[in-house]
Structures are given as C-alpha cells and as structure tokens.
Amino acid sequence: MPLLKAYAKINLSLDVIGKREDGYHLLKMIMQTIDLYDVLEMYKAKSGIHITCNKNYIPCDNRNLVYRAAELFIHKYNIKDGININIVKNIPTAAGLAGGSADAAVVLKTMRDMYVPEVYDSELIKLGLNIGADVPYCIIGGTALCEGIGEIVTPLTPFKDHILILIKPSFGVSTKEVYKNLDINKIMKHPDTNLLIDAIHEGNLEMLSRNMRNVLENVTLKRHFMLRQIKGQLIRAGALGTLMSGSGPSIFAFFDDMLEAQMCYDRMKIKYRETFITRTI
Incomplete structure (x- = not known):
C-alpha cells in the first residue's frame, strides 16, 4: 500500500444548540481540513490487528481509535485476514485537531478499498460514529457543515489555500x-x-x-x-x-x-x- 495521509481539522465555528436525552450535545459547526497530517502504512496480516507508532506515548491496543476502527470493520464485514498498521504521528494529541479520528477514518476507507470497495461513504460514516463524533467528518474532509452529534456532514464551497x-x-x-x-x-x-x-x-x-x-x-x-x-x-x-x-x-x-x-x-x-x-x- 502507498503511504496514506490522515489530515488534521480545525473548526471555523462551533455552536452547541441543545442536548439529547442521552447526554450528547447537539452541534452545529463548520470544519476545515488543513495541511498537517499523520502518515499511515497498512498491509494485510494473516490474523489480528498489529499497530506500531513512532511516538511511545501513543497506545497501540484497543485504546487507540485506529485499533477500534480496524476491529469494527473486521467484525462488520466478516474479514478473515488481519491488518498491520504503522502510524507516524505529526498531529498533536488531545489538541482539538481530530488527529485520532483522522487516522481512524483513513483506516476505514483503506480497509474498504482493500476488502469491500462497493461500500459507500454513508455506510462508513455510520460505522465511524461508533468510534468518535469527528470520524464521520474525517471520512468526507474538506470544508463542511457538521450537525447532530457530528454525523450529518454537508460539504460546503472549498475554502482552500488560506x-x-x-x-x-x-x-x-x-x-x-x-x-x-x-x-x-x-x-x-x-x-x-x-x-x-x-x-x-x-x-x-x-x-x-x-x-x-x-x-x-x-x-x-x-x-x-x-x-x-x-x-x-x-x-x-x-x-x-x-x-x-x-x-x-x-x-x-x-x-x-x-x-x-x-x-x-x-x-x-x-x-x-x-x-x-x-x-x-
């Protein structure tokens, strides 16, 4: 597989317009991809999910959103193989930049390309929401209005090169x-x-x-x-x-x-x- 880029995002706006009964906040926000990215390498393994990372403070087990994305995909589509994933982390963590979500989105999209190319983005978005509220946006990327708890993504006119x-x-x-x-x-x-x-x-x-x-x-x-x-x-x-x-x-x-x-x-x-x-x- 070629090297895969997972891009960070910024919020051009973030509004909280209500709260659901389950405690989740209802959002209305404009998200924008920026040219700061992690690099992922992915290739098939005989079995299991194996993650390596260039930063020793990043967990490589099921605490990592990348692991959870791979696990969800394997279960959902009944994949028999395993996967090796190497992450080169450049996006700061716990920073409000969706670094982990961007990595998870790349894993979902790449495993789709590897195993079930007929799956639409809309299906990946549903899957991604189980991982984190920013994952649906990261699957689409670019300039977008995100609503609900993050799962309703409406692409906007690209706001690039600023x-x-x-x-x-x-x-x-x-x-x-x-x-x-x-x-x-x-x-x-x-x-x-x-x-x-x-x-x-x-x-x-x-x-x-x-x-x-x-x-x-x-x-x-x-x-x-x-x-x-x-x-x-x-x-x-x-x-x-x-x-x-x-x-x-x-x-x-x-x-x-x-x-x-x-x-x-x-x-x-x-x-x-x-x-x-x-x-x-």
Missing part, C-alpha cells in the same frame, strides 16, 4: 470535561453560521476571520490564561482573526500575508514548541 498559524500549548484538554462544564444557558453569543457559510462561498477570508466563534472557548479559555495570551499575541502579530479548535487547547489564526505569517511563526516557535505554519486544503 494561510494559518496553529499553536498547540504544552498541555492537553479533555473533551469530555469541557462539555461537562459547558452551561448552554450561559452562552451569550452564538456563531452566525449562515454568515460564515456566505463568507466561505465568497472566499472572503476577512469576513470569516472576523466572525469565527467557538462556544467552547467559554470553558477552556476561562481555565487557561495562556490561551487568552496566545490569541492576543497572534492578533498583535497581524492575524485577521483567531479561534480555538474543537474543545482546545489548539489556537489558530488566519493571515493574508505570507511574510507576516512567517515572521509570526518564527516568534511563536521560540515560545511554543508545537507551532505550525500551514494552510487550508
């Missing part, structure tokens, strides 16, 4: 904890999703940057002064707008000038080890 700086501070954040501490009734300002979709449709980076909003910032930014600091530093460096991705703690900022972005990257990289300069794809 420069961004992405910073993952030295700590992680538990998505579960963030949602647990979110009080829906205290959300004062929701994203204007339709306005953002118009900005994307028009390719208007400035309008998008000015109106990006993530209601989970209410929880995560309150707890971590450093994130508020990073946002301020990025704005002072000439960013058009900044936002936290997912439940955090990664912060990204759009720039319309490569030179300005490069200067900002050089400065921020000294303070924050996991600083990336990348673009939407």
Whole structure:
C-alpha cells in the first residue's frame, strides 16, 4: 500500500444548540481540513490487528481509535485476514485537531478499498460514529457543515489555500470535561453560521476571520490564561482573526500575508514548541 495521509481539522465555528436525552450535545459547526497530517502504512496480516507508532506515548491496543476502527470493520464485514498498521504521528494529541479520528477514518476507507470497495461513504460514516463524533467528518474532509452529534456532514464551497498559524500549548484538554462544564444557558453569543457559510462561498477570508466563534472557548479559555495570551499575541502579530479548535487547547489564526505569517511563526516557535505554519486544503 502507498503511504496514506490522515489530515488534521480545525473548526471555523462551533455552536452547541441543545442536548439529547442521552447526554450528547447537539452541534452545529463548520470544519476545515488543513495541511498537517499523520502518515499511515497498512498491509494485510494473516490474523489480528498489529499497530506500531513512532511516538511511545501513543497506545497501540484497543485504546487507540485506529485499533477500534480496524476491529469494527473486521467484525462488520466478516474479514478473515488481519491488518498491520504503522502510524507516524505529526498531529498533536488531545489538541482539538481530530488527529485520532483522522487516522481512524483513513483506516476505514483503506480497509474498504482493500476488502469491500462497493461500500459507500454513508455506510462508513455510520460505522465511524461508533468510534468518535469527528470520524464521520474525517471520512468526507474538506470544508463542511457538521450537525447532530457530528454525523450529518454537508460539504460546503472549498475554502482552500488560506494561510494559518496553529499553536498547540504544552498541555492537553479533555473533551469530555469541557462539555461537562459547558452551561448552554450561559452562552451569550452564538456563531452566525449562515454568515460564515456566505463568507466561505465568497472566499472572503476577512469576513470569516472576523466572525469565527467557538462556544467552547467559554470553558477552556476561562481555565487557561495562556490561551487568552496566545490569541492576543497572534492578533498583535497581524492575524485577521483567531479561534480555538474543537474543545482546545489548539489556537489558530488566519493571515493574508505570507511574510507576516512567517515572521509570526518564527516568534511563536521560540515560545511554543508545537507551532505550525500551514494552510487550508
């Protein structure tokens, strides 16, 4: 098999519009793929699921979403073979960038190509939802509106080739904890999703940057002064707008000038080890 790229995502918006009886939050968010990726190698084995990874803190058993994706696929389609998967991890973990979900989505799509090519994406999306709420989006990728608990994915006009700086501070954040501490009734300002979709449709980076909003910032930014600091530093460096991705703690900022972005990257990289300069794809 060729080397497979599993791309990270950012949220251009994240809104929580309700809660289901089972405790899951109902979301309305705009997701965007960026050019930061893990690399996977996959080949058939006689039996079992065997995972290796270049980072020793990544579990290679059923705690890993990649393992769970392979296991689900093997059971669902009654596959007799096993699979070997090697992961080269570049996407920061516990960062709000869907690194694990992106890897799991690549596993589902690749095993489909290997074993049951007649299976549609819609079937993989149903399977992916059992692994994590971001997996359905990661199966589709690009620029998309995601609703429900993440399973309703509507592709939007591609918003590609826009420069961004992405910073993952030295700590992680538990998505579960963030949602647990979110009080829906205290959300004062929701994203204007339709306005953002118009900005994307028009390719208007400035309008998008000015109106990006993530209601989970209410929880995560309150707890971590450093994130508020990073946002301020990025704005002072000439960013058009900044936002936290997912439940955090990664912060990204759009720039319309490569030179300005490069200067900002050089400065921020000294303070924050996991600083990336990348673009939407």
